[in-house]
Amino acid sequence: MRMDSRHNPVIYRGRIVNPKVDGSCEEFQNGCLIVGVDGCIADVGPWEDIKQQLSAAEGWRTVDFGSQLLLPGFIDLHLHFPQFDCRGMYADSLLTWLKKHIYPVEARFGDSSLARGTAKRLLHELARCGTTTAVIFSSVHAEATDILFEEAASSGLRAIIGKVLMDEGEHVPNSLLQNWRLGIEESVALCRKWHGASDGRLFPSVCCDLFRAAYDGSGSGCQITWSVCSNARVRDPRGGEPYTKAVSAQAKLR
Numbered sequence: 001m002r003m004d005s006r007h008n009p010v011i012y013r014g015r016i017v018n019p020k021v022d023g024s025c026e027e028f029q030n031g032c033l034i035v036g037v038d039g040c041i042a043d044v045g046p047w048e049d050i051k052q053q054l055s056a057a058e059g060w061r062t063v064d065f066g067s068q069l070l071l072p073g074f075i076d077l078h079l080h081f082p083q084f085d086c087r088g089m090y091a092d093s094l095l096t097w098l099k100k101h102i103y104p105v106e107a108r109f110g111d112s113s114l115a116r117g118t119a120k121r122l123l124h125e126l127a128r129c130g131t132t133t134a135v136i137f138s139s140v141h142a143e144a145t146d147i148l149f150e151e152a153a154s155s156g157l158r159a160i161i162g163k164v165l166m167d168e169g170e171h172v173p174n175s176l177l178q179n180w181r182l183g184i185e186e187s188v189a190l191c192r193k194w195h196g197a198s199d200g201r202l203f204p205s206v207c208c209d210l211f212r213a214a215y216d217g218s219g220s221g222c223q224i225t226w227s228v229c230s231n232a233r234v235r236d237p238r239g240g241e242p243y244t245k246a247v248s249a250q251a252k253l254r
């Protein structure tokens, strides 16, 4: 068994679905998952097979979920911190929705206590729903982003978090626009503070001159996350091209 004998494992029993890297999927109706005190999975398989190897396991803690499903943690690849309390708010187009619902709420994230409270609730809700890894767009505010990193560090969640960079945009309140050089400086500072923090669970990401600078600034190995244009009416105000195409061309990203 792949297990470090220095650790006392916890034995979880239940119906286990185990997706594998080759695209196949195992299912153990009467399954068993062993987790070491380091939090790593030591073994997984049918209970009938594994219990043979556990003769010395008397007294080990067992959590029996019966016929309930045990699944790997979910990975959320795209969510926005300031939009947590905007779920269910409707508008007939993306731009109308941003203007009516999102920008006013995001502007409030300059308030650190609001950012702190929202970060705690967001991370708790992710864990409650079985999400163990998330790629999170923060707001344009460096302090709110720093707070989100702090809360993620104490939550145990694995996260890639980026301060949003926004230097122009129709209908965007002035309080959400930021000189791109300052935005990059703040992102780099957050990157230096948090990249690989909490045993590698936390990474920053950053999302034109702005995009090019973000790309150059990513030399430390951080990820760049961007939101692909989801509205055909969003165009580069200086040209006629769809915005993401123009931005990609300016940034010369491959």
Ligand SMILES: [Zn+2]
Pocket: 078, 079, 080, 227
């Ligand atoms: Zn998005």
